[in-house]
Amino acid sequence: MVNxxxxxxxxxxxxxxxxxxxxxxxxxxxxxxxxxxxxxxAGRRSAADDLAPVGGFLAGKLLSHxxxxxxxxxxxxxxGFDPRVGAVALLVAGALLLMLGLGSLGVPVLRDVRFTxxxxxxxxxxxxxxxxxxxxxxxxxxxxxxxxxxxxLSMEVLAATSGSALTGALVMAVFVLGTAPLFxxxxxxxxxxxxxxxxxxxxxxxxxxxGLITVNAGLVAAGSPVSLGGLPGFGTPxxxxxAPPPSVxxxxxxxxxxxxxxxxxxxxxxxxxxxxxxxxxxxxxRVASCILSTALPTLGKQxxxxxxxxxxxxxxxxxxGDYPISxxxxxxxxxxxxxx
Amino acid sequence: xxxxxxxxxxxxxxxxxxxxxxxLLDVEGVADARTNLKxxxxxxxxxxxxxxxxxVAAIAEAGYVGTLQHD
Numbered sequence: 001m002v003n004x005x006x007x008x009x010x011x012x013x014x015x016x017x018x019x020x021x022x023x024x025x026x027x028x029x030x031x032x033x034x035x036x037x038x039x040x041x042a043g044r045r046s047a048a049d050d051l052a053p054v055g056g057f058l059a060g061k062l063l064s065h066x067x068x069x070x071x072x073x074x075x076x077x078x079x080g081f082d083p084r085v086g087a088v089a090l091l092v093a094g095a096l097l098l099m100l101g102l103g104s105l106g107v108p109v110l111r112d113v114r115f116t117x118x119x120x121x122x123x124x125x126x127x128x129x130x131x132x133x134x135x136x137x138x139x140x141x142x143x144x145x146x147x148x149x150x151x152x153l154s155m156e157v158l159a160a161t162s163g164s165a166l167t168g169a170l171v172m173a174v175f176v177l178g179t180a181p182l183f184x185x186x187x188x189x190x191x192x193x194x195x196x197x198x199x200x201x202x203x204x205x206x207x208x209x210x211g212l213i214t215v216n217a218g219l220v221a222a223g224s225p226v227s228l229g230g231l232p233g234f235g236t237p238x239x240x241x242x243a244p245p246p247s248v249x250x251x252x253x254x255x256x257x258x259x260x261x262x263x264x265x266x267x268x269x270x271x272x273x274x275x276x277x278x279x280x281x282x283x284x285x286r287v288a289s290c291i292l293s294t295a296l297p298t299l300g301k302q303x304x305x306x307x308x309x310x311x312x313x314x315x316x317x318x319x320x321g322d323y324p325i326s327x328x329x330x331x332x333x334x335x336x337x338x339x340x
Numbered sequence: 341x342x343x344x345x346x347x348x349x350x351x352x353x354x355x356x357x358x359x360x361x362x363x364l365l366d367v368e369g370v371a372d373a374r375t376n377l378k379x380x381x382x383x384x385x386x387x388x389x390x391x392x393x394x395x396v397a398a399i400a401e402a403g404y405v406g407t408l409q410h411d
Binding site: 103115 | 349350352353354355356358359361362363365366369373377402404
């Protein structure tokens, strides 16, 4: 149900863009003021002195965001979950990323859709940035939950639709851990990053690309006929043309088999007849990718595959047409083609 | 004590505003700084001795462009 690489990539992206520049700036300012107040000079600092506040900040951020992910996952589960919700979540998350990226590129029309926290929330964060307490980096890490950027909001959407409190908590935990490497480097350097307009534009473009990938994943997961797979250079290669449909007597059950590999389905197009019920079996052999969560979104069917083994779906008798098969995040696709 | 307003370009989330306020408050003589993400404005209360250029430089240090508003 969750593409952990997408979540981790979002964390790395946020670490490289919004988080590092803004929250990292707040953290570095806090550390610098505290050192100045304590009379600590650069020559007297060890690596541990540099990294301890960053560790405290990340621990606080990990704690608050993981807890929120758990709550969002539980709330989402209470409202019910099916594969189509996951597709909508991806579309919303992708839209949030696109808005953030385009906003960074200076597109003015998107100004009004940014999330503006209430002043009381801002005051909580502001209070921690000026604190002299040794616990301030940790408390700041807890508090930045109140000022989410677009990337964070998009991950919160995924957490809310992840299917369980535990998965929701893990989504946010993996995301925050993804931001850790750049935060650590940032804290070690102990200075605000040079962030010129050109850099901002380049990173904005990166967020836009990531948003498009996420929207595409949502479109594929929703079974949309419009996606990147329909463009030249994407999608099913010519070599994977469907085999002719089997000869089936009316009412006769058909067994259709698809191999789920680490990097896609084989074959990419399978055929069945509309004359009888279809049993679709997915087989795996030491697979570890998001393909283990496979869905037929237009039929509202989803299956979690074992790393090695097989799972069968009874689809009943289907009307002629193409039925998309995809991993829940829409990265890998195949088609079940039913002919009259 | 005087109050000045700056239009800010380049913000994308509430943390941006907090970072701008943080950098402004580090300027000696600045008593208060409040950035509003929705209006894209920062209102600064500072001693008369603090120049506009100093405030613009602090906003630039945060990574944003501040333009003095005469309203």
